[in-house]
Amino acid sequence: MEETRERMLSSSREESFGYKALLDREVFVDDEFLTKCKKEKKRVSEELAEMVNFVDKRYEGQDSTLSNSFEQLKSFKEHNRQILDKCIERGIERGLSQEDLTKLEIAAILHDFSKGDSSPKWAQEIENFMLVYHGEAVAKELDSNEELRNILRDKLGGNNFEENIIYLQRVIKSHMGPHPGFMSKSLEIVNKQLKEKNLQQIEHPSPKEGDRVAEILLAADMYTLASSKGMQKVVTIRSETPSFRKQDKELSSQYAQVGIELAPAEAAILSALDSAYAARDMIKNKEDWNWIQGAIEEANNFDYKYRVSADARVSELRILSNSIEEVLQKRQQFEDKKKTEKISEEIRLGGGL
Helix, strand or coil, X not given: CHHHHHHHHHHHHHHCCCHHHHCCXXXXXXHHHHHHXXXXXXXXXXXXXXXXXXXXXXXXXXXXXXXXXXXXXHHHHHHHHHHHHHHHHHHHHCCCCHHHHHHHHHHHHHCCCCCCCCXXXXXXXXXXXXHHHHHHHHHHHHHHCHHHXXXXXXXXXXXXXXXXXXXXXXXXXXXXCCCCCHHHHHHHHHHHHHHHCCCCCCCCCCCCCXXXXXXXXXXXXXXXXXXXXXXXXXXXXXXXXXXXXXXXXXXXXXXXXXCCCCCHHHHHHHHHHHHHHHHHHCCCCHHHHHHHHHHHHHHCCCCCEEECCCCCCCCCEEECCCCHHHHHHHHHHHHHHHHHHHHHHHHHHHHCC
16 A cells, blocks of 8 residues: 555656656747746746655655545646646736745745644544635744754854745735635535634735735736636646535535536536636736736636545546536526526416415
8 A cells, every 4th residue: 555655656756747848848939038937937846846845744644634635636736736836927017026935935835734634633524625724824834843943044044034024924815815616605504613613713815915925926816716727727626625525416416406417526626617717806917817818718728637536545536528618507597497497486486476
């Protein structure tokens, strides 16, 4: 079992695109901008490698909820690489100083590192607790984890270290801010359970107005959510998490009641797409909005993988052959039928008066 797990982790390290691969992406028309981005990505790949390894090891640990699923582990690593990539590009484009750009890069690397942790004992009965708590958990570890603080001290300097830690805590917590799709519902459900247990509820703060580092981190996070890799991450989470699998099956059953065949995997795609549009629409900056819209349009051209069985030992994955447009057509048919049923019911009840 341990040998199989190690092969999986090794494969994940090889397949997750790394920073050196990012240096080969010539996606800019502006040669000067391209040169700046390549130079900065090269610097990050060398100077912040220890921090990246810290996060990867956390994901791969024996106690991580991600380490027994190759697809989920891979999707989380890819998300971290992608958001760092986009933060560098956006930070340079918006003219951040080198000091602020470094803070943005650190926040991008660390923003999700506790997401694979098990819930604390007092919250173990609350499903999806770490999904909505991870920003707060990261912030707390910036105070308490000496290994991490030593890594950060080397990068942030000693003179204003504690001030910089407080700032990073605020930036990382604010990436949880206004959020799309199933995260809002998850927060509502978790807080309801916390309230029932007389425990403090979780808040997701928004970026402070004018804080460009926090704004860019949030925009990059939303971009990655709206991209094909981000949508695959949502689908993977939904296929790996019992409560989300249950939701997708329930939606499939609702469609079946009106004669429409919707697979649970397609229900997961609808959730991912809803999250993508919500991610786009909560961004105030028009350029960022258009940037994310472009990611959504590109994502329409991909197929997505969904684990057929909830059993982590089953590696068979189903490729969705239907296009997103076809899945959306099913949703429109479902909504039309529900409207027709509602009108018919109203007419029936009205005729009985």
